[in-house]
Amino acid sequence: MKAIRWPGLITFLAIVGGLTLFIVVFIDGLVRVGLSAGLSRVNGAEVNIASVDLNWSPFSVTLQELQITDPEVPELNRFAAEELRAEVMFWDLFIGRVHITDLRANGITFGSERAQAGRVRATERDGEDAMDWRDRLAQFDIQLPGVEEVLGRADIRTPALSAEAEERFEARERAFRRVREELPSTSKVEDYQKRFEALSESRPRTPQELNRAREQFRELQRGMRDDRERVNAFLEVSREGARGTQEDIEALRNAYQHDLDRARALFSADQGSLTELTGILFGAQVQQWAEYGFMVFDFIAPLLQSAQEDQEQPSRWAGRFIDFDRNNRPTFLVENAELSLGLEVGDIRMQIRDLTWQHAILGRPSTFELSSADSPWWRALRLDGDLFIGAEGSISGGQRWALEQARLDDLALVEQRQFSAALQRAVLNSQGELRIDGGALRGQGRLLFTEAAFATGGEASWARYFEQALQGIQRFDIDLGVRGELARPRLSLQSDLDNQLASIMNRMVREEADLRLASVRTELNETTQRLQGELQPWLERAQAIQSQATDYESKLTELLRVEFDELIRGDSDRLLNRIRTRVGG
Amino acid sequence: MLTMLARLLKALNSETSPWALAFGLALGMILGFTPLWSLHNLVVLFVVLTFRVNLSFFLLAFALSSVLAFALDPLFDYVGERLLTAEALLPIWYALYEVPLARLAQFNHTITLGSLVVSLVLFVPVLLLTRWIVQNYRTKVRARVNQLYIVQLVKGTKFWGAYERVSGWKGRFSS
Numbered sequence: 168m169k170a171i172r173w174p175g176l177i178t179f180l181a182i183v184g185g186l187t188l189f190i191v192v193f194i195d196g197l198v199r200v201g202l203s204a205g206l207s208r209v210n211g212a213e214v215n216i217a218s219v220d221l222n223w224s225p226f227s228v229t230l231q232e233l234q235i236t237d238p239e240v241p242e243l244n245r246f247a248a249e250e251l252r253a254e255v256m257f258w259d260l261f262i263g264r265v266h267i268t269d270l271r272a273n274g275i276t277f278g279s280e281r282a283q284a285g286r287v288r289a290t291e292r293d294g295e296d297a298m299d300w301r302d303r304l305a306q307f308d309i310q311l312p313g314v315e316e317v318l319g320r321a322d323i324r325t326p327a328l329s330a331e332a333e334e335r336f337e338a339r340e341r342a343f344r345r346v347r348e349e350l351p352s353t354s355k356v357e358d359y360q361k362r363f364e365a366l367s368e369s370r371p372r373t374p375q376e377l378n379r380a381r382e383q384f385r386e387l388q389r390g391m392r393d394d395r396e397r398v399n400a401f402l403e404v405s406r407e408g409a410r411g412t413q414e415d416i417e418a419l420r421n422a423y424q425h426d427l428d429r430a431r432a433l434f435s436a437d438q439g440s441l442t443e444l445t446g447i448l449f450g451a452q453v454q455q456w457a458e459y460g461f462m463v464f465d466f467i468a469p470l471l472q473s474a475q476e477d478q479e480q481p482s483r484w485a486g487r488f489i490d491f492d493r494n495n496r497p498t499f500l501v502e503n504a505e506l507s508l509g510l511e512v513g514d515i516r517m518q519i520r521d522l523t524w525q526h527a528i529l530g531r532p533s534t535f536e537l538s539s540a541d542s543p544w545w546r547a548l549r550l551d552g553d554l555f556i557g558a559e560g561s562i563s564g565g566q567r568w569a570l571e572q573a574r575l576d577d578l579a580l581v582e583q584r585q586f587s588a589a590l591q592r593a594v595l596n597s598q599g600e601l602r603i604d605g606g607a608l609r610g611q612g613r614l615l616f617t618e619a620a621f622a623t624g625g626e627a628s629w630a631r632y633f634e635q636a637l638q639g640i641q642r643f644d645i646d647l648g649v650r651g652e653l654a655r656p657r658l659s660l661q662s663d664l665d666n667q668l669a670s671i672m673n674r675m676v677r678e679e680a681d682l683r684l685a686s687v688r689t690e691l692n693e694t695t696q697r698l699q700g701e702l703q704p705w706l707e708r709a710q711a712i713q714s715q716a717t718d719y720e721s722k723l724t725e726l727l728r729v730e731f732d733e734l735i736r737g738d739s740d741r742l743l744n745r746i747r748t749r750v751g752g
Numbered sequence: 753m754l755t756m757l758a759r760l761l762k763a764l765n766s767e768t769s770p771w772a773l774a775f776g777l778a779l780g781m782i783l784g785f786t787p788l789w790s791l792h793n794l795v796v797l798f799v800v801l802t803f804r805v806n807l808s809f810f811l812l813a814f815a816l817s818s819v820l821a822f823a824l825d826p827l828f829d830y831v832g833e834r835l836l837t838a839e840a841l842l843p844i845w846y847a848l849y850e851v852p853l854a855r856l857a858q859f860n861h862t863i864t865l866g867s868l869v870v871s872l873v874l875f876v877p878v879l880l881l882t883r884w885i886v887q888n889y890r891t892k893v894r895a896r897v898n899q900l901y902i903v904q905l906v907k908g909t910k911f912w913g914a915y916e917r918v919s920g921w922k923g924r925f926s927s
Contacts, residue, residue, distance in 0.1 A: 172801070175803075179798050484822075484825045
């Protein structure tokens with residue numbers, strides 16, 4: 168029996184040859200699929216590569232149209248590159264080591280829109296509490312109410328109170344008129360006096376005359392008593408009416424003042440809403456600048472960290488590669504990367520050295536540097552920093568930036584139907600620093616705008632306030648604060664622009680509010696003046712009549728106090744004098 | 753499936769060397785247990801196709817071992833991890849790390865090394881045991897089995913037709 172099976176050997180060679188041919192023909196596609204899957208796992212969301220080209224000497228991989236989905240916003244790419252070429256140490260790939268000696272990427276963009284939303288691993292999407300400046304805009308409203316709206320919406324008391332007071336006044340006046348008609352006339356009171364005097368001087372001599380005089384005296388007393396009751400009834404109604412009217416007038420005055428205060432409050436702008444103008448105007452733009460600025464920390468560091476976790480906690484069904492490198496090199500290292508960032512302001516080149524997540528092994532941090540001078544857009548831009556991922560996965564590092572004389576033209580700040588604003592031109596200088604320790608971000612920077620000119624528009628009623636206010640502002644600065652976690656930086660903006668805008672807008676709003684308040688005041692005035700014009704003269708007249716009635720009452724009371732015997736039998740002169748003195752006759 | 757089973761019976765009942773059957777089973781086990789796209793599997797395939805190893809037993813062992821490997825991967829990972837991190841073996845691993853062929857073999861991957869070592873450890877026992885079973889089957893069991901009523905019944909079925917057809921083949925790979 169022959170030991171070797173020749174047909175089998177030929178089959179083996181055919182299989183090996185076929186496999187080799189298959190790999191040679193389809194290697195690009197296989198690498199594309201493998202890279203897409205591996206990067207998607209590290210990224211936590213779909214990664215697309217249009218095509219892959221392999222070059223064998225030196226071994227390099229060129230990726231066309233690389234798109235890395237943002238796991239938090241799957242409609243956007245967190246990173247995209249038109250072309251990415253990496254020179255890789257070939258043999259290292261077989262032992263699970265990725266050693267890229269040179270990496271070049273062109274047409275890099277951040278936050279670009281995807282043709283369709285990328286698939287995201289379920290664990291990657293969690294609650295997003297990032298600040299949305301557009302929400303602030305939606306909340307922003309310094310619209311002033313109209314006069315009718317103020318009178319209708321607010322708790323305005325004057326008109327209702329006027330109507331009630333008028334109604335009460337009419338009732339009082341009717342009652343007053345009724346009791347006034349019952350009042351004895353002046354001549355009648357004088358007639359009582361004369362009859363009283365006549366009676367005291369009558370000197371009755373006979374019992375008949377005495378009886379007649381007594382009868383006349385009683386009759387006189389009855390008449391005076393009746394009239395005094397009428398006078399008292401009048402006084403009671405009159406006093407009550409005067410007091411009520413006085414109270415109504417007072418209440419009307421108070422209501423008028425209250426209503427004016429209330430209207431003034433309604434017309435005043437919401438001071439709180441004027442403190443976030445910088446955020447509304449520049450929030451989205453600064454956030455975009457920050458995304459560019461913090462690219463290394465915001466994108467590369469989390470990606471490296473994720474890759475590190477992926478490598479250090481492999482599945483027991485997938486196994487892991489163990490490193491036996493005598494030189495103790497990192498298992499992932501990009502020695503040198505030259506990136507061309509396709510920003511709105513043009514292409515910027517960035518250099519990264521020693522990109523890895525195994526800085527503890529490498530013994531030095533990754534460094535990155537971006538420098539651009541005398542571009543059409545700015546006089547100078549410098550950005551540099553370092554990044555160190557510790558063995559336990561903690562990230563630390565720093566970044567500094569300095570931008571000199573950047574020219575901004577037609578920079579859209581807010582573009583919404585209700586309000587739009589653009590920075591037509593400005594010169595921007597900025598510098599700042601960002602530190603990260605154990606994943607916690609801390610940093611601050613300053614943006615100084617000079618020679619600024621704004622353009623605004625929009626349907627919102629308050630848009631014109633902005634238009635007028637921004638016309639007067641040519642110079643302002645924004646202090647940028649950065650806090651929070653690495654993957655979720657939180658920006659805060661503070662600016663003297665807020666103060667400038669708030670001051671100008673407050674003044675404008677106040678002026679307009681004063682105008683509208685004057686209308687409200689006029690309207691309330693009309694109501695109160697008309698009523699007071701009726702009440703006050705009536706009150707004065709009622710008080711005059713009341714004074715007269717009081718006089719009547721005292722005269723009648725005095726006369727009624729005299730007894731018949733005292734009038735006839737006593738010292739008539741003394742009595743008469745006394746009566747004259749009392750009643751003023 | 754029936755044809756496959758028929759081939760197995762044919763190989764078992766033929767004059768094929770028990771070693772050929774045993775090697776088929778042991779090598780199939782290596783291919784099944786270890787990651788398919790490994791360099792050593794090219795060697796296994798070369799041996800299987802070039803030398804007189806029974807292909808039916810090889811394919812059966814490959815299929816069964818592949819299924820088993822899904823459950824055994826954590827064990828292979830554990831063995832590979834222990835071996836690759838054993839102090840005494842480190843010089844070997846460091847030396848191999850510098851050899852391109854060893855890199856191609858991905859010896860430093862825990863499951864690759866663990867499954868290969870487990871397969872190699874089991875190789876000789878599986879080889880000897882299979883040969884012993886085949887020999888004993890042919891000398892002691894086969895005659896009795898043929899006399900069983902159930903076997904007689906089976907001989908009248910469609911399956912037996914397939915077996916007969918295979919028996920009639922003079923295929924070059926069947927020996």
